[in-house]
Amino acid sequence: MRHRWTFLGVAAGPALALLAGMPAPARAADCGALAGLALPQARVEAEEVAAGSYRPPSGPVQEALPAFCRVRGVVEPVAGSRIGFELWLPAGGWNGRLQMFGNGGYSSALSYGEMAGLLRRGYATLGTDTGHEGDDPSFAEGRPEAIVDWGHRAVHESVVRAKQVVAAFYGQPARRTFFAGCSTGGHQGMASAQRYPEDFDGIIAGASGGNRTxxxxxxxxxxxxxxxxxxxxxxxxxxxxxxxxxxxxxxxxxxxxxxxxxxxxxxxxxxxxxxxxxxxxxxxxxxxxxxxxxxxxxxxxxxxxxxxxxxxxxxxxxxxxxxxxxxxxxxxxxxxxxxxxxxxxxxxxxxxxxxxxxxxxxxxxxxxxxxxxxxxxxxxxxxxAPVINATDPDLSAFRRRGGKLIAYHGLADPVVPFAESIAYHGRVAEAAGGDVPSFYRLFLVPGMEHCRGGPGANQPELQAALERWVEEGTPPARILAHHREGNRPDGAIQFSRPLCPYPQRAVHDGAGDQATAESYRCAEFPGMDLPEIGASYRR
Incomplete structure (x- = not known):
């Protein structure tokens, strides 16, 4: 028998009631140990998935997965809100990390491919439907709370409940919690740093377009x-x-x-x-x-x-x-x-x-x-704007709690103008009195289009850079990026470049192989001539 479902209850009590009286799991990574778990304003169900191939509700079959516990949850924090999330927990070899992935556009689709990729490496992985089904903004017709869910609440409520499930499942909390997303996912990452600074230890936010209005x-x-x-x-x-x-x-x-x-x-x-x-x-x-x-x-x-x-x-x-x-x-x-x-x-x-x-x-x-x-x-x-925009430059709470933020944006982006990321970085620097590199670094990606593709080195090694920063205290002075054949993740590397934290850029040394990152150094960029935004609209 391939799957076994365990249905978990609904609780109305405070969040601290989660583990009160909760027996220790019979063994780590046992879906059955979740029976009776109480979550505030939420309900979850759990399914044991055997090692091998697995077809998620949408997207292609995911191959070579380890055995895992698939948890599906619904959170209803206020009347009119219904937020779905999905959490994959490796049955063995958990590395102590919880990784959440963002969404795209107005879609409720979860990033199952990315979730599977890090599950194979021992991560507990998480996604949310942002409080609706489908991919058209019409989901908000007659549902004003669904706009709040999409704007910021769904990611927050999902990761809070996921942390509680992780703690119950493994008998200990995740030692680190990360977020990664691009486009709307980048917007979600920025909103989390601004509104919910305690949710994530590290955030990767690409092409965020935080000024959504x-x-x-x-x-x-x-x-x-x-x-x-x-x-x-x-x-x-x-x-x-x-x-x-x-x-x-x-x-x-x-x-x-x-x-x-x-x-x-x-x-x-x-x-x-x-x-x-x-x-x-x-x-x-x-x-x-x-x-x-x-x-x-x-x-x-x-x-x-x-x-x-x-x-x-x-x-x-x-x-x-x-x-x-x-x-x-x-x-x-x-x-x-x-x-x-x-x-x-x-x-x-x-x-x-x-x-x-x-x-x-x-x-x-x-x-x-x-x-x-x-x-x-x-x-x-x-x-x-107060509900859906992610433009607040005050990241002081995120900085104080030790959070780290890597933002990136392609310089050939046809969807979200990259100048928005530069302007926001400048506003954060102004608000923070210049103390930005200690917790927030922006990497511009030459020749990358919207989150991927393009003629440049458009596949940066962001996850490793963020983890070194959060876990080892080593800030990314440069991030290695590759251009692969056909712009495929598995394509042969055709050339590599370092990405440098803004306002630096990669400059060729004049002698080395132009296809290798070692032939480039990071140097100060003279500064881009950003289009002037009217005083009434600078935010």
Whole structure:
């Protein structure tokens, strides 16, 4: 018999009641020892899974897994909230660590592949559904508490209960608890450091896009600027022209904006913001064609490169997307701007329409053409920013408890502008009086797209760096990163680079093999020329 389920009870008492009267487990890693476990405002069930292959509820079969106890839980901390989580506990060889993984977009999907990967190495691994099912913001219709769950509460409630289950299962608490995520997962990591500093000893937060209200406004801006006002029938710049634009931008910038760092003759990798490519260089001499841009297309791209602005004050609301990220290279990379400048399933509507309808409160009949980038931005910020944004620069509580934070962001990201991570790092430094490297380091990844892919060394060894920092007190002076064949995790390494903590960058020594990390040193970066955000929108 492959599985055995144990159903566990619901408790209304305080969290400290968890282990009160709880008998010691018969042996470590025995699902049966969890029988009768009481969790506050939660219920769990446990399943013994034999060693070998296992098919999780979604995604591919996971091979070569050790025997483990699969715990599924539901937390209901307040009326209207229902948070699901899943915890995998190795039956033997537990290394004392609890590792949580973040989510993507608005999806409830758990990162089963990542959970399986660290389970094989002896970790207890954890994921949450963020308080809903599905991947569209419509889940919040009539469920305001689900927005709070997604914004920050689901990760917190899940890891608190998971720590309690771990302690009961092994007879001792996890000695270290870590979090890793990118995109929405990075957002979750930042929210945890800001709101719940005791939850994690170490956090990896990639491409976080913590200013979610303004990030979504940026996507809406892209849509509006890529259509004639009120016309949803056809985009001004069709997705098919993004490759033309990206290739022209890279041809203009890859060899001319500071060659000598990162890749030995590729300055664009290190500083895409120094690229000043003007799409007018592709202006059609006559009529429209596949190899040129019409005047409306040129103006649309210029507006996108400039970023969303308040029409009344002229202030920039959020960072624009960098030149060179328009197409992102195609498969196996992400599809670039076209993924978010319209709804992939309905190109005649903006991305994230249901965010505006059900989260921002504009209702089912909302017209995106009526959106006011002055008045409506202020209304959305007042309604949602305190709940879903992760922009608080005060990390003092996280620092005092000894927490360590590694943030990273790809410099070719077509989804979350990397300038947001740089600006947030600066605000934390200002709030902390400069004492940032002792607990928080930002690593910019030349040539990496959104969380993965791209022409640079886009697979950094983050987990090992974080563990050395947390467990041994060794801060990451550099993090090794690789570019593998086909951008596959198991592909042959084609070249390696060190990633350096901002504001440093990797500089080639001028003599060594450019494909090896040992040929690079970390040196001070002169500082990127970040687009200016209006005073009303700096957060």
């Amino acid at each position: 303004h990030l979504n406004a940026g996507f809406l801006w892209q849509y509006q600027r890529n259509h004639a006002p009120g016309d949803d029938a056809a985009a001004l710049v069709p997705p098919a022209k993004l490759r033309l634009v990206a290739e022209a931008a890279l041809a203009a910038c890859r060899a001319g904006n500071g060659a000598g760092g990162g890749h030995a003759a590729d300055g664009w990798l290190n500083d895409p913001l120094a690229c000043r490519f003007d799409p007018a260089a592709l202006r059609c001499a006559g009529g429209d064609g596949a190899d040129c841009l019409t005047d409306p297309q040129v103006e649309a791209l210029r507006s996108m490169y400039d970023g969303p602005r308040n029409p009344r004050t002229g202030e920039r609301i959020h960072f624009p997307f960098p030149r060179g990220s328009e197409n992102s290279g195609g498969p196996p990379s992400l599809p670039g701007w076209s993924l978010y400048w319209a709804d992939p399933g309905n190109p005649s509507a903006p991305a994230r329409v249901n965010y505006w309808r059900h989260w921002a409160g504009f209702g089912a009949g909302w017209s995106w053409w009526a959106f006011d980038f002055d008045r409506d931005i202020a209304a959305v910020d007042a309604r949602l």
